Amino acid sequence: MADKIATREAYGNALAEYGSDTKIVVFDADLSKSTKTDNFRKKYPERFFNMGIAEGNMMATAAGMASCGKIVFASTFAMFAAGRAFEQIRNSICYPKLNVKIGATHAGLSVGEDGASHQAIEDIAIMRAIPNMTVISPADAVETRYAVKAAIEHEGPVYLRLGRLSVPVIYDESNYKYELGKGITLSDGNDVTIISTGLMVHAALEAKALLREEGINARVIDIHTIKPIDGDIIVKAARETGVIVTAEEHNVIGGLGSAVAEVLSENYPVPLIRVGVKDKFGKSGKPDILLQMYGLTATDIAKEAKNALKKKVEK
Amino acid sequence: MKKAEIKDLKKYAVKIRKHIIDEVYSAASGHPGGSLSCTDILTALYFTEMRVDPKRPVWEDRDRFVLSKGHCSPALYAVLAERGFFPKEDLLTFRKADSYLEGHPSMKNVPGVDMSTGSLGQGISAAVGMAMAGKLDKKDYRVYAIVGDGELQEGEVWEAFMAAAHYKLDNLTVFLDYNGLQIDGNICDVMSPEPVADKFSAFCWNVLKTDGHNIEKIIESIGQAKDFKGRPTIIIAKTIKGKGVSYMENQAGWHGSAPNKEQRDQAMAELDKVLAELEVE
Numbered sequence: 192m193a194d195k196i197a198t199r200e201a202y203g204n205a206l207a208e209y210g211s212d213t214k215i216v217v218f219d220a221d222l223s224k225s226t227k228t229d230n231f232r233k234k235y236p237e238r239f240f241n242m243g244i245a246e247g248n249m250m251a252t253a254a255g256m257a258s259c260g261k262i263v264f265a266s267t268f269a270m271f272a273a274g275r276a277f278e279q280i281r282n283s284i285c286y287p288k289l290n291v292k293i294g295a296t297h298a299g300l301s302v303g304e305d306g307a308s309h310q311a312i313e314d315i316a317i318m319r320a321i322p323n324m325t326v327i328s329p330a331d332a333v334e335t336r337y338a339v340k341a342a343i344e345h346e347g348p349v350y351l352r353l354g355r356l357s358v359p360v361i362y363d364e365s366n367y368k369y370e371l372g373k374g375i376t377l378s379d380g381n382d383v384t385i386i387s388t389g390l391m392v393h394a395a396l397e398a399k400a401l402l403r404e405e406g407i408n409a410r411v412i413d414i415h416t417i418k419p420i421d422g423d424i425i426v427k428a429a430r431e432t433g434v435i436v437t438a439e440e441h442n443v444i445g446g447l448g449s450a451v452a453e454v455l456s457e458n459y460p461v462p463l464i465r466v467g468v469k470d471k472f473g474k475s476g477k478p479d480i481l482l483q484m485y486g487l488t489a490t491d492i493a494k495e496a497k498n499a500l501k502k503k504v505e506k
Numbered sequence: 507m508k509k510a511e512i513k514d515l516k517k518y519a520v521k522i523r524k525h526i527i528d529e530v531y532s533a534a535s536g537h538p539g540g541s542l543s544c545t546d547i548l549t550a551l552y553f554t555e556m557r558v559d560p561k562r563p564v565w566e567d568r569d570r571f572v573l574s575k576g577h578c579s580p581a582l583y584a585v586l587a588e589r590g591f592f593p594k595e596d597l598l599t600f601r602k603a604d605s606y607l608e609g610h611p612s613m614k615n616v617p618g619v620d621m622s623t624g625s626l627g628q629g630i631s632a633a634v635g636m637a638m639a640g641k642l643d644k645k646d647y648r649v650y651a652i653v654g655d656g657e658l659q660e661g662e663v664w665e666a667f668m669a670a671a672h673y674k675l676d677n678l679t680v681f682l683d684y685n686g687l688q689i690d691g692n693i694c695d696v697m698s699p700e701p702v703a704d705k706f707s708a709f710c711w712n713v714l715k716t717d718g719h720n721i722e723k724i725i726e727s728i729g730q731a732k733d734f735k736g737r738p739t740i741i742i743a744k745t746i747k748g749k750g751v752s753y754m755e756n757q758a759g760w761h762g763s764a765p766n767k768e769q770r771d772q773a774m775a776e777l778d779k780v781l782a783e784l785e786v787e
């Protein structure tokens with residue numbers, strides 16, 4: 192088994208790694224030990240500001256700082272970033288297209304024991320609906336590192352969706368290349384395509400292995416940038432494999448599955464099945480158990496891939 | 507401040523009030539009441555105190571201004587136009603689809619606007635962020651903002667006040683446009699923010715009071731704020747909503763409605779009379 196690292200940990204490390212640029216400033220809302228912005232604080236205390244438990248103010252303050260030439264990373268849990276501070280992000284950050292990067296950790300059900308109040312399953316939907324916003328949802332530590340770098344280089348607001356749970360490292364540092372807005376075909380296949388994001392990318396790879404045992408050859412795509420979405424890679428997969436399954440740790444309404452459905456229905460309609468949270472709130476429990484309870488495992492993806500195959504219309 | 511200069515400032519304030527009426531009249535919408543109440547403060551800031559250069563609207567070392575009560579854009583646009591940031595004629599395109607003069611200030615569209623505002627409570631946070639950036643970069647620019655008294659009902663304002671005191675932002679000066687009215691009536695009937703001065707003191711701000719229509723006094727307060735070290739300053743400026751147009755004064759109904767032709771003409775006649783009096787003085 193490969194190493195396991197939480198994407199929030201990789202985020203904190205990347206901030207410390209790339210933080211030498213004095214334009215970079217980091218804000219947190221009393222969660223720096225959890226969001227791992229503390230890793231940056233230890234190295235660059237003069238450019239770290241705790242804004243207290245006041246997420247709305249933190250976001251609009253970050254906007255003011257960014258208007259003075261800073262690249263501000265503002266971190267808190269995804270629930271309180273996309274949820275509590277939605278309107279500050281919309282009006283003070285995105286409308287004037289300011290250089291604020293929102294490091295939103297503890298997204299999805301894998302928050303675990305804290306339960307529904309802390310498990311953001313709507314954040315992708317909320318954030319991708321805002322003009323000027325870029326939405327990134329990395330799959331592992333390597334991808335997170337380069338996503339942070341890409342966010343620094345990108346001019347404008349970015350929402351980085353990160354997880355609490357330690358997850359397997361999928362990518363190899365030596366040959367990984369992050370390109371904003373470009374999906375990655377992790378594994379080729381021509382029977383069905385599994386399009387996934389975040390920690391579900393690893394589950395998608397496992398699902399591929401399960402399907403292979405039954406003679407089904409699945410393509411696996413990692414969509415790390417949910418907005419702007421890579422329409423080309425999706426349409427190509429639809430054309431070549433005829434059916435698609437999406438997998439995300441988010442409500443099936445408004446997230447990756449919806450974004451893929453938008454691309455497909457406008458460009459190349461093929462049957463689609465969305466694996467995700469079925470419009471329900473989360474609950475407390477061990478992350479692995481919750482992912483099972485809510486149908487977010489490799490087995491669930493493999494099952495839906497087979498259901499998708501039944502819907503396949505030969506063109 | 508010499509007497510002649512004060513007289514010039516007073517004239518500018520009347521001209522700005524005239525622009526406000528014309529902007530709102532030509533758009534047939536907008537917010538005259540609160541714009542007229544913060545006119546003298548804006549005049550004092552942009553014509554005496556603030557280090558700005560209309561030729562370089564995004565000059566790094568400029569003083570910054572945030573109109574947290576963004577609905578009063580007619581006043582800000584009028585001041586910026588009079589100060590030379592963009593042509594005065596453009597004011598008549600206010601709120602029109604082919605104009606850059608958005609209903610609420612947009613920093614991406616309007617030269618001289620330092621922060622996009624309109625959603626109450628957020629501008630003050632942005633001003634805090636600018637002041638923090640100034641401290642971090644050891645720059646000597648100052649940051650000014652105007653908040654509405656109704657706006658104080660937004661919790662974010664107090665989050666921002668807490669942060670500004672915590673980070674000892676003595677480069678930040680905020681005016682409270684204390685006109686006592688909001689959309690639904692008297693602020694104390696809707697949701698009283700009183701006692702405001704005590705609240706600001708309790709939030710560890712330096713608290714000053716002034717007459718928000720006396721330009722000399724406003725300038726004096728700004729000077730005191732600049733001299734005060736270690737804390738941000740709030741200047742509670744007593745104002746009259748609709749100031750300068752008789753039928754609009756102290757009328758909540760003029761918060762967000764435009765005058766008709768007759769009303770516009772009356773307002774202009776009243777303001778022209780003040781201007782003429784200033785000329786002969």
Ligand SMILES: Cc1ncc(C[n+]2csc(CCOP(=O)(O)OP(=O)(O)O)c2C)c(N)n1
Pocket residue numbers: 539540541543575577578624625626627653654655656657658683685687688689747761
């Ligand atoms: C967050 C938010 N809620 C509501 C409004 C609608 N609104 C615009 S102006 C206003 C009243 C503002 O009153 P005050 O701050 O006293 O401003 P002034 O009277 O000086 O115009 C309201 C409720 C808004 N712009 N933003």
